[in-house]
Amino acid sequence: MALTTGQAVASIAVMALVTFLTRALPFLLFDRGSAPPKVVLYLGKVLPPAVIAMLIIYCLRNVSFSIPADWTSEAILSAMSTWAPQLAAAAAVVVLHLWKRNNLLSIFGGTVLYMVLVQAVFV
Template identity: 70%
Template sequence: MLTTAGAIAAIAVMAVVTFLTRALPFLLFDRGSSPPKLVLYLGRVLPPAIIAMLIIYCLKDLSFLSLGGWVPQLISVAAVVALHLWKHNNLLSIFGGTILYMVLVQTVFA
């Protein structure tokens, strides 16, 4: 358990880091010039790469020994892909897949 001073210090560090991540792009790049090509490239390729890594992490413990070990996950992944291709909304895709997975695990494959 954190002490009061420890909690205040942790909140202060989080606030400074959050502020710096928001302010640094404005301090590093002039408003008139475009960002470096590397920054533009990373902005284009990192989001899909991170989503792919999250999918692999979520499916790493997939067990094919029983239907309840793999069917809910694959149905939910398919739903996430379908929702994203249909609406192009990350939050809708993530929440829709998560809700579907929880319903499948707790009711259908219980």
């Protein structure tokens, strides 16, 4: 469904206004000289680790560690290829975050490791 010119202009105007307000709202709510409220400081401290933990749980929600009934090496490698890349990437995220305390580096490093493992190692 195509938008008319008026609908497109109205949509762009609403998006621009919302974007501007999200950028200007902190400056409007907090004075320049005063410290941010304690709630904001608390959320800034606890939310990044909580978000990373939630991402790890989300990524590992469908992982099954079941062992195949036939213990052939091919069946075991096939089962491992479903959970090993995800578990290794999640471990890399935890290690990187504990080492550098950088959220972006942790998430990016885990994502790159996962993609390398899935695309090149566990083909």
